[in-house]
């Protein structure tokens with residue numbers, strides 16, 4: 001019996017550093033077969049540009065999974081319609097980017113792949129071509145018919161989950177309702193138990209407003225929504241602390257107890273995590289029917305093809321993915 005597994009990887013925006021990162025991954029042998037869902041011509045061209053070794057094998061779904069030695073990768077070929085120049089965004093390739101995500105997602109749903117790792121996409125250029133796309137997280141939730149999923153970023157010593165993701169700041173408050181907050185916490189607890197093996201996860205929850213509302217003088221969301229929801233969950237034996245002021249929650253005495261911090265919005269939690277993670281942070285989507293991880297940075301268009309893209313985040317993401325599927 002062949003017990004090897006396959007992880008499907010989408011490089012993301014072809015003009016960005018995603019392809020460079022895939023070439024960097026290929027310089028090492030990995031204990032699973034990496035299936036890159038991309039245009040093979042693009043991969044080969046970027047490897048040449050970077051002066052790195054790359055031998056490509058066509059993906060054969062009916063063959064047993066085969067981990068490749070250093071310098072080799074498996075490719076599930078999808079053709080990019082327009083020429084790709086590193087560093088030059090082209091909206092004519094946006095449908096190609098989405099096609100790679102769709103194929104990889106469907107392959108995970110169908111059991112063909114054990115997990116999905118995504119490189120960075122450029123949200124602006126996808127929208128410029130007329131597609132409505134806010135991020136991978138929302139895209140995969142919709143494709144998997146999940147009403148709600150949760151974005152969590154992790155380093156070796158910190159996890160930060162987000163109550164809301166890619167929303168204008170003005171829309172954040174109204175997105176925090178008792179039912180949405182309870183649903184997010186239940187997804188986090190379930191996935192920390194199922195995927196991370198934490199029996200009774202402890203969640204430290206940030207307030208929304210400065211000083212967690214200062215007793216109602218700086219906002220009422222804590223009094224009207226957040227605290228009553230957390231209290232109700234505590235009666236159901238959820239292990240939750242908060243809401244605590246976001247400016248002081250990230251200190252060792254709390255973090256030693258917390259299995260994750262739940263931030264109310266994107267830029268409340270992620271700057272701390274990304275500063276602490278120094279480029280090694282990993283993004284994971286909780287609540288999907290499969291494991292999906294990602295780099296915790298963007299397309300860094302200006303670095304594509306230069307040899308200066310740091311591959312630490314994608315390597316951390318791959319290592320975490322392998323750990324989670326094993």
Ligand SMILES: NC(=O)c1ccc[n+]([C@@H]2O[C@H](COP(=O)([O-])OP(=O)(O)OC[C@H]3O[C@@H](n4cnc5c(N)ncnc54)[C@H](O)[C@@H]3O)[C@@H](O)[C@H]2O)c1
Nearest residue numbers: 119120121122123124294295296297298299300308309310
């Ligand atoms: N996982 C994803 O798909 C993802 C994540 C974040 C941002 N994005 C998208 O990326 C695009 C560009 O976003 P941005 O400019 O805000 O962020 P960015 O992460 O692309 O760049 C921010 C800064 O970090 C540097 N940087 C980023 N990754 C690096 C790496 N691996 N090695 C060395 N330096 C690196 C860049 O050079 C730049 O100075 C946007 O469209 C954004 O939505 C995608």
Ligand SMILES: N[C@H](C(=O)O)[C@H](O)COP(=O)(O)O
Nearest residue numbers: 135136137138283294296297
């Ligand atoms: N907020 C994410 C980050 O900063 O890494 C990022 O925008 C990516 O989100 P998706 O994985 O949903 O595209």
